[in-house]
Amino acid sequence: MEVTTVADDLVVIHDGLSVYRYDGLTPSTSYTFNGIEVTTLARPHGELLSTFATVNDVHFGELECGKIDDDPKGPIQRSRPGEPPYPEIMNRGAVAEISALNPQHIFVKGDLTCFGSDEEFAAFENCYGQLGEKLHVIRGNHDSYLGQHKYDEDQWIAMPGICVALMDTAIPTETTGDIATGQLTWLAEHAASTELPVLVMGHHQQWTPGAQADGHRSQGYFGINPDSSDALNAVVAKHQNIIGYTAGHTHRHRVRQMECGVPTIEIGCVKDFPGTWAEYRVFEGGVMQVVHRISTPQALDWSERCRHLYEDFGIDYESYALGTLNDRCFVFPTRAE
Numbered sequence: 001m002e003v004t005t006v007a008d009d010l011v012v013i014h015d016g017l018s019v020y021r022y023d024g025l026t027p028s029t030s031y032t033f034n035g036i037e038v039t040t041l042a043r044p045h046g047e048l049l050s051t052f053a054t055v056n057d058v059h060f061g062e063l064e065c066g067k068i069d070d071d072p073k074g075p076i077q078r079s080r081p082g083e084p085p086y087p088e089i090m091n092r093g094a095v096a097e098i099s100a101l102n103p104q105h106i107f108v109k110g111d112l113t114c115f116g117s118d119e120e121f122a123a124f125e126n127c128y129g130q131l132g133e134k135l136h137v138i139r140g141n142h143d144s145y146l147g148q149h150k151y152d153e154d155q156w157i158a159m160p161g162i163c164v165a166l167m168d169t170a171i172p173t174e175t176t177g178d179i180a181t182g183q184l185t186w187l188a189e190h191a192a193s194t195e196l197p198v199l200v201m202g203h204h205q206q207w208t209p210g211a212q213a214d215g216h217r218s219q220g221y222f223g224i225n226p227d228s229s230d231a232l233n234a235v236v237a238k239h240q241n242i243i244g245y246t247a248g249h250t251h252r253h254r255v256r257q258m259e260c261g262v263p264t265i266e267i268g269c270v271k272d273f274p275g276t277w278a279e280y281r282v283f284e285g286g287v288m289q290v291v292h293r294i295s296t297p298q299a300l301d302w303s304e305r306c307r308h309l310y311e312d313f314g315i316d317y318e319s320y321a322l323g324t325l326n327d328r329c330f331v332f333p334t335r336a337e
Helices: 085-101 118-134 183-193 226-238 297-305 318-323
Strands: 003-007 012-017 018-022 032-035 036-039 048-055 105-109 137-138 155-159 161-167 200-202 242-247 254-257 261-266 276-283 286-293
Touching: 003 036, 003 155, 003 286, 012 048, 012 261, 012 286, 036 254, 048 085, 048 155, 085 118, 085 276, 085 297, 105 118, 105 155, 137 155, 137 161, 155 183, 161 183, 183 200, 183 226, 242 286
Parallel strands: 048 105, 105 137, 161 200, 200 242, 242 261
Antiparallel strands: 003 012, 012 018, 032 036, 048 276, 155 161, 254 261, 276 286
């Protein structure tokens, strides 16, 4: 039994395929549900100005889950005969839940496809296109392995109480990521043009000191390379209204700190365990991140089957992917002037 979501007014507990949802709660208050004690988040002061949502690593076209290259080890999960492809199950569940929230904007942070084929892009667009003009998309490494440039344009989206900078971090044909100097200039200029909080989003996670156990600044780092990560930190350090950077790529929930003290965040994937999307609540006095586990019956059935992916490699995927409750649900810290 796991507390998967906590907000200022909400607690959600999952127990296998059973979901216990408790709404209408009081902020900053301790409750006991199903024998578990949990405290709701503090609500930033002022009115709720906006809500928006994000997904990443949706992987349309993928057929085998938990597979590493051509290694036969696993366990490798596949859709059962007669079932829809699992990316369809998980993403249609996410779209249904996000549509019910009715946020102002929805951001997809890359890995829309498995190989970047026209058919896979079409499947993504068929599913997420129903969200209409609210939808904003950037590519990931899986969408550019063949040198494709679809969805590679940086976007600046303003809404009541916040601005979002959605940035391309993919390097065509490569797994690793980068943010070019011109992109960082673009970010700095936009951040300087507003007094609103700014949240930066991309596909690849940021390198931080300590990201590798031996302290090595490898240019082959799995996320954004160290030099570009340092340059992003420098922009964020200079512009006090940038409240954080949030990414996908790693299929996990985790929060670290940039050198300037601002959170750099990873959100888990849609396609397998625990199968999540993130909601952001923008108040006059602050911004809250609330991660939701996709809870349609079909989605839970699939994601539960994926708890133990990579077990043959000695990986505790369950703990890795889920992270801690504090990694998933929190209020962004206020930056000191």
